[in-house]
Structures are given as structure tokens and as C-alpha cells.
Amino acid sequence: MHLLFATSIVPDGALASGYEIANAAIIAALRRAGVRVTVIGFTWPGKPASDPQNTIVLGAVDVRTESASSLQKLAWVAKAMLSGLTFASVKLRVVTDSEVRAAVERAGPFDGYVLNSVQFAGAFERLFADRPSIFVAHNVEHRSAQENAAAAGGLLQRLLFRREARLLKALEERLCCRARFVLTLAEEDRSALGVAFDDRSAALPLVTCAGAPVQNEPRRIDCDAALIGTWTWQPNRIGLDWFLKKVVPHLRPDFRVRIAGGAPSGLTSAHPGVEFVGRVPDAQAFVRGAAVIPLISTSGSGVQLKTVETFELGLPSVATSHSLRGIDHRPVNCVVTDDPVAFAGALESAVADVRDVDGSAFHRRQVMALDAAIRLGLEKLGPVSQEVFA
Template sequence: MHLLFATSIVPDGALASGYEIANAAIIDALRRAGVRVTVIGFIWPGKVPSDPQNTIVLDAVEVRTEGASAWRKLAWLGKAVLSGLTFASVKLRVVSDAEVRAAIERAGPFDGYVLNSVQFAGAFEKVLVDRPFVFVAHNVEHRSAEENAAAAGSALQRWLFRREARLLKVMEERFCGAARFVFTLAEEDRAALGVASDRRSATLPLVTRAQAPTSKAKRHIECDAALIGTWTWQPNRIGLDWFLNKVVPHLKPDFRVRIAGNMPAGVSSPHPGVSFVGRVPDAQAFVRGAAVIPLISTAGSGVQLKTIETFELGLPSVATSRSLRGIGYRPDNCVVTDDPIAFAAALQAAAANACDVDGSAFHRRQLKALDAAIGLGLEKLGAVRQEVAA
């Protein structure tokens, strides 16, 4: 079976975000199942695809809103309003439908699509209806947009997010209804998307790497707690604001918290132990240098890849209940609480008595379940191919 994996950003090997980590896990699982996968989409400027022999790059695009000029943002907004597309999808309309169709034809004969989230699929929906497809819902996007609207700081942002939510709800219903099978990254997202039946969908338990971590070296603790993430993504920003405003004030003054990743303007903390360190060269080394990992999601849907990575590494953690969505197993060294005061107390207790566990069993369990779920979707596409052939 040959499938085209249609995605907004093609893999470049960097795995710099949870979205890219999830994509790599899904593509690897498809290939383990014997599928020939050709990836089609855009690439970050200055990057090259990690698997050029099996990748079709449409163009280089910079789609991050953070850092874009005011003119650029207004241009995107105007184009979105005129076209009726979402803000996220309109950023990808730098090539025409005809150019995308021609690129698809260059891929040669294929059996169907994997439509990876709504951004690319929404931008080029008219092109992507000529084959059967499975749809990968990384999140319940319209729910995330509604939460973003509720947390927005201005009337314009609220209007924009509410508009996105309305359009995304209709789009998700359309893709889920037309898909031969739907993959979600969290169990509760199946019902939220209206595809709770096992005949219609399955949850993909993800991993952050093909092989389980093997490092048995003693950790050198450099700080009490460490967080890393793409904080410019609004659901992550909501969790960070909760942590800084609700949890951090209850930490002792000498409790050291390091926060890595791209930080939006205006984020700060008066706590003397909190430091913002920007980009770090080795994300795994960074988190392994912390006594405990705070898992702070309070918004969004889908799965938290940082939770999965923490469990794979066997690191002590304190998690909100939303941080565990899509994960059926919690190790003994993970404390769960949504109360900010209790969260702070648990962080301090874990840092004082850090206890690692072996995360390899968690990784094996996730990988086995991922491969089984992928097989269910491929069975649906295989049945369609046999019907067409007959």
C-alpha cells in the first residue's frame, strides 16, 4: 500500500515541537506496518527534509504568528476573511490547487491519503477528495480555539479565535464524516469529534522516539524543576500562565525553576528562583538535569508529548489531570493534582526526594498499542482498495 501523508510541515529531523514528534511516530508506525509513505507538504525556511527520497516539498513557508510583522498578520487575516478559510490554513495558500495537484501526480500511483490534522487539509480540501483517506486529529481544534477565545486578552483576539472555532467545527465534522477511519491522540477526543465507535476511530498511543531511552547514567541535578515547550502556542501559554501565576507564588524562594523554549513577549515572574533560558541545545539533557518535571497543561485537547517523554525517561513529575489525557498508564513517581497549592507542595516534596523509575516498559507498551491502532485504520483503507479493484 502506498499512502500520501499530507501535512502542513514535512519532517526535517529536528523534532522541535510536539506536533513534529507526533508526526514522526505516526510515519514510523505506518512504515513498520509495511506501508510505503510519501510525505507532502511545506518546510520551514532554510531547512531540508530528513527523508528527501520520500518527501514532496511544495514550498518553504514561515507560518508562526509569533514574530510575524503587523502587516503580515493583517495580510493573513484579510486573506482568511475573503477566502472563508481558517487563519491557520490560509497561511499555507502560497501555492495554488493546480500546483498541489501536479505535485501529487509526481508521486506516482498511490492508494489514499493520510490527512494529518486540519491545517493542510483545510487549505487544499478541493484537491484531496479524489482518493479515500484516513484523518489524523491531533486535537479537537475547535475546542482549543474556544478555550483560546476565553483566555484572549483583547476583543480582536476573542473575535479571531471564535471565528476559528466556528470554521474548525464544521471542517472537523466534514473530514471525520468523509474519512474511512479517524485517528485521535486522546481517547476522549473520539467522542468529542463524533466518532466514538470502534468501527470509525482509534486512539494512537504515541512515543517520542523509536527506541526506548537506554541511558543508565546517574543524573546530575542542576535545578529543582524544568519546563520546556513551545510557549507561543496558545494552549501551552495558558498552562504556563497558570503555573507562573497560581503555582509559583507558593514555592519557596530558593526553589529553582528553569523554563526553556520560545517565549512570547510579556512573560515574567517575580519569583527569585525562576529563570527563562530560551532555546537549549539538547532538550533531553535539559529535562534530565531537573529533580522533578512539572506537567502543567490546563487547556487544549490531544495528547501531551512532554508527559510521554517524561514517562519514557522515568523522571519524577507532578501533573495536572489535563496533562494525562490520552495516557492510560501513570508511573508511581507521578503525582496528579489540579490544586495550585498542592501542586507546589508536591513539586517541593519530589525535588527533595527525587526517585527515577525505569521508563522502558512504558515505551514498549505505547509502541505495541500504537502499531495495533495503526493496523485498524489500514484495514479500513485496505478494504476500500479491494472494493475498488473488484
């Protein structure tokens, strides 16, 4: 079987975000199932595709809102309003339908599509009705947009997020309806998308690397807690704000917290132990240098890949219940609480008694369940050949 994996950004090997880590895991699982996968989408500027022999590149785009100029943001908003597309999808309309169709035809004979999230599928929706498809819902995007609207500080931003939520809800309904099968990254997302039936969908357990992480040397701990993420992404920012405003004030003054990753300007904390360190060269080495990992998600959907990575590495953690969505197994060194005072207390207790565990069993369990869900989706796609579906 030959499938065309249609995605906004094609893999470049960097695995710099949760989206890229999830894509790598899904593509690898499809190939383990014997599928020939050709990826089609855009690259980041200056970052070539990691597998050019099996990738069709439509061009280079930078879709990050936080790094765009004010003029670019206004252009995106205007184009979205005129086209009726979501803000996320309109950023990809730098090529025409005919150009995308010609690129698809260059892929040669193929049996169906894997529509990877809503951005690319929404930008070129009319092009993907000629063959059967599997839809991969990384998140329940309309719910994330609703949460972003509720958390927005200004009226214009709130209205834009509400518009995004309305359009995303309709788009997700269409993509789920047309798909032979829907793959979500969290069990609860199946119900939220209206496909909570075993013949319509399955949740994908994910891994952050092909093999279980192997640590041959003892950890060198140089801070009490470490967080890393893209804090300009609104669901992540909501969780970080909760942590900084609700949890951190209850930590003792000498408790050392290091926060890595892209952060919006003006993000600060009055706690003397909190340090924003920006981007780090090795994310895994960074988190392994902490006694405990706070898992602080409070909004959004899909799976928290930082939770998966923490469990794979066997690191102690304190987690909100929302951080465990999409996770069926919790290791013994993970404490779960949504109470800020209890969260702070659990962090301090974990630092006082650091307990690592072997994360390889968790990784093996995730891979087995991931492969089983992929096989189920491929079975529902059916034994297709080069027939055309109107």
C-alpha cells in the same frame, strides 16, 4: 499499500515540536505496518526534508504567527476573511490547487491519503476527495480555538478566535465524515469529534523516539524543576500562566525553576528562583537536569508529548489531570493534582526524595498500542487499488 501523507510541514529530522514528534511516530508506525509512505507538504525556510526520496516539497513557509510582521498578520487575516478559510489554513495558500494537484500526480500510483491534522487538509480540501483517507486529528482544534477565545485579552483577538472555532468545527466534521477512519491522539477526543465508535476511530498512543531512552550515566541534577515548551502557542501559554500565577507563589523562595523554549516578550515571574533560559541545545539533557518535571497543561486537546517523554525517561513529575489526557498508564513517581497549593507541595516533596523509574516498559507499551491502532486504521481503509472515489 502506498499512502500519501499530507501535512503542513514535512519532517526535517529536528523534532523541535510536539507536532513534529507526533508526525515522526505516526509515519514510523505506518512503515512498520508495511505501508509505503510518501509525504507531501511544506518545509520551514532553510530546513530541507529529512527523507527527500520519499517527500514532495511544495515550497518553504514560515507559519509562526509570533515571528510574523504586523503587515504579514494583517495580510493573513484579510486573506482568511476573503477566502472563508481558517487563519491556520490560509497561511499555506502560497501555491495554487493546480500546483498541489500536479505535485500529487508526481507521487505516482497510490491508494489513499493520510490527512495529517486540519491545516493542510483545510487549505486544499477539494483535492483530497478522489481517494479514501484516514484523518489524523492531532487536537480537537475547534475546542482549542474556543478556549483561546475565552482566554483572549482583547475584543478583536476574541472575535478572531471565535471565527476560527466556528470554521474549524465545520471543517473537522467534514473531514471526519469523509474519512474511512479517524485517528486521534487522546481517547476523549474521539467523543469530542463525534466518532467514538470502534469502527470509526481509535486513539493513538505516541512515543517521542524510536527506541526506549537508555541512560548509561547517573543524572546530574542542577535545578529543582524544569519546563520546556513553545510558550507562544496559546494552550501552552494558558498552562504556563496557571503555573506562574497559581503554583509558583506557593513555592519556597529558594526553589529553582528553569523554563526553556520560545516565550513571548514580557513573560516574567516575581519568584526569585524562576529563570527563563530561552532555547536550549538539548531538550532531553535539559529536563534530565531537573529533580522533578511539572506537567502543567490546563487546556487544549490531543496528547501532551512532554508527559510521554517524561514517562519514557522515568523522571519524577507532578501533573495536572489535563496533562494525562491520552495516557493510559501513570508511573508510580507521578503525582496528580489540580490544586495549586497541593501542586507546589508535591513539587517540593519530589525534590526532597528524587525517585527515578525505568521508563522502558512504558515506551514498549506505547509502541505496541500505537502499532495496533495503526493496523486497525489500515484495515478500515481497505484493500484498495488505484480506483477513484468521487
